[in-house]
Amino acid sequence: MRKSLFIKNRYIFFGIFWGGLFLGSYLFFFHQKPQDLYLLEEKVMREEEGVDRMEEETEKYILLEEKQEMVFTSPLDNPKERINKKPFGIWIDPQNSPIFPERFSGYHTGVDFEIFSGEEDKDIEVKAMCSGEIFFLQTVNGYGGVILQKCFYEEQSIIVLYGHIDKDRVRFSLGDQVKMGTTLGFLGQGGSEETDGERKHLHLGVIKGEKENFLGYVRAETLLDQWIDPCELICSL
Numbered sequence: 001m002r003k004s005l006f007i008k009n010r011y012i013f014f015g016i017f018w019g020g021l022f023l024g025s026y027l028f029f030f031h032q033k034p035q036d037l038y039l040l041e042e043k044v045m046r047e048e049e050g051v052d053r054m055e056e057e058t059e060k061y062i063l064l065e066e067k068q069e070m071v072f073t074s075p076l077d078n079p080k081e082r083i084n085k086k087p088f089g090i091w092i093d094p095q096n097s098p099i100f101p102e103r104f105s106g107y108h109t110g111v112d113f114e115i116f117s118g119e120e121d122k123d124i125e126v127k128a129m130c131s132g133e134i135f136f137l138q139t140v141n142g143y144g145g146v147i148l149q150k151c152f153y154e155e156q157s158i159i160v161l162y163g164h165i166d167k168d169r170v171r172f173s174l175g176d177q178v179k180m181g182t183t184l185g186f187l188g189q190g191g192s193e194e195t196d197g198e199r200k201h202l203h204l205g206v207i208k209g210e211k212e213n214f215l216g217y218v219r220a221e222t223l224l225d226q227w228i229d230p231c232e233l234i235c236s237l
């Protein structure tokens, strides 16, 4: 008697269990309206898209940050302290110039890095401000030794002009790819042909584009937009 009751109860129990499971599954999987499912799918897709976009943005930002940090270095140490005579864009003429005697006049297209006292007879290394090809190494009127290097800034070509260099001690040849921070050579001796008779200092110019331009001064201020202020690129480093 007890046994048959147990068997009976067991059938009832399994009946309810499987019945419930079946009904539950049915309601769960098939009873959602198609529209709800569509909306749900769309929501998931939009969330996934959002995550993808966020990841893309983050990657771009990291790349940009790396680029900005890695693109430039100062050719000389303590750049800000050395720019104490002719910064970028200043108007110079023989009457107002901090240099005497002055033979130039116009708006200064680069920055002049001066030597500190005690550096007159020392070798002052000039480092590559960026990574790129050396494509010009010659004596130029007004500068003495000049090195031109091709580089990139914000995906645009630029030319870096290093002026008043001791041309004979430059360590690279034309066509060499030089890495940022490597020593290119040394400042020319003041008052010699290495600097075309100028004081010992570095004139650094950054020209936009791929066309060489040796002008150290321009007559109109608007013409300065063919150059970039080098200090913007290296003074905060």
Ligand SMILES: [Zn+2]
Residues within 6 Å of the ligand: 086, 108, 110, 111, 112, 202, 203, 204, 216
């Ligand atoms: Zn200069």
